[in-house]
Amino acid sequence: MATATLSTVQLAPGQAAWRRFRRHRLALAGAVIILVLVLGSAFGPYLLPFDDTYIDIMKRFAPPLSGAHILGTDELGRDVLARLMMGGRVSLSIGIVAMVIAMAVGIAVGAFAGFYGGVVGAVLMRLVDAVLCFPTIFLLLALAALTEPGLVTTTILIAATAWMAVARVVEAQVRSLREREFAVAALAFGSSNLRIMFRELVPNAIAPIVVAATLNVAKAILLESYVSYLGYGIQPPAASWGNMLNNAQIYLTSAPWLAIAPGVAITLAVTSFNCLGDGLRDALDPRMNIP
């Protein structure tokens, strides 16, 4: 008993966090599912004998598990599993790249606002509040309607509507960390403001940033599915989980499997990233989630 207590005390912060994370079963399951989805999308297409854009009019609407097509074929006779995997590449990449852009913008805005405070901080944070007034889907669609749809624009637009939450988190962190001894020490040491911001303050706020980043991926995947489903995101013949559901409603009666596979994939991916984010929050900062 005594040794057990002792060894817990001696755990490094990283080890303690890993222990807490391991106990969070939902988060672990999420991490495993994400790994499976990523590997499946990355390498799966090489294992399949079908091309995701190969049209075979003779084999339209083959139901799942009938013959060679495991998940069946769509209205043009394309293999649903191949499209699901290629769509996974697109949807997951958009989720991750949009998150990286949103984090970069959010961290920059939040760090500047939190560090300088005063008028600069107030203006930047009111800008954050103002963008948050627009319901995300409305803003995203309005912007998408004004630009040429495609992989790059969709990614950038999703990032443009998702950076505000991060900015708020970082601003609050930087504002409170700025007064701590190590920040004052760095200032006394003659470090430049930029160096203090991005080498001292932001790294110390890494826990909530990592949590926000994970939840951001979930949000970005969800948003991609919305714009693509509504026809303003990834354009056919390229597949994404969202645009695979584009025509699913028309064939709902005759070919429901077209709607099931991509929907399950999106829900699995988004749930997994959300669970992972929750688990990371509990593991990295137990104080953040007391109730």
Add this chain to the structure above:
Amino acid sequence: MARYVVNRLAQAVMLLVIVSGIGFAILHLAPGGPLSQFAVSGQMTQEDLDRVTRQLGLDRPLPIQYLDWFGRMLKGDWGRSYRDGETVLSVISSHLGATLELMATATIIAVLLGCWIGILGALRRYSLFDTLATVGAMIALSIPTFWFGLVTIYVFSVKLGWLPAGNRQTVGDGSFLDLLHHLIAPAMVLALVETAMWGRFMRSSMLEVINQDYIRTARAKGMPEWRILTVHALRNALLPMITVAGLQFPTLLGGALVAETVFTWPGMGRLFLDSIGYRDYPVVMGILMFSATMVLIGSLLADILYAVVDPRIRVG
């Protein structure tokens, strides 16, 4: 109190100015700017376009154009739809009722169900019910609303034949029961995410309250448990939910857009998508600004109401 309200109002006005600035910027991002519709139609020569540009004052400096545009927005002149020449405000208001009906129904379902789940989860923390509710909420927050709508249509309309697959009423019917029949599925779909959010917030609010000293005091003096829960715990746990209602509003509006699209519900969200399809920029911009203003007013009202019921807020 008055000071808090004035402060909060001033903040809201400032936000409205920034929001309008963003809206104006987006309008000028449109390919060809506000005149793109005429340029695309091909019926106007470059000289015509230049003349119209001058007549509409589009050659003036941007800040002046912005002030002009903002002034007209304030006066209620939001321009006219490219599609049928109706004023933007009348087009929006003719679709607003359907959206509000859907949003209100979904909110009522979500508040009742979500609060019930949250309270029960908090009282029986870590029970089977609580675990299921937590996992369920996580999945509900992650399901794409449109896909849940498709599944609902497949199950309840295609397979079971219980509910209509879309529209607000049967043509030629429109009785109360008919309207209600059409309302069930889209309201249910829209309520899913909201219920999950209300449940999560209610659970943590309730947990916070039942660990307070005054609850322990009430128990210590022998007050019956149901009275502790209703009079002391619930009343205090429900207060922060006012803020949740304000926070929910943007998600609710966005969800309504998606639910309306799937269920061909003739509301503002569907109008927005149709207008995007027609490149009807005045209506698109109008709805964008209108929804942002609604969100702004919603959070203002939530904050003020919260300050009214909870005196601690006014000081801060």
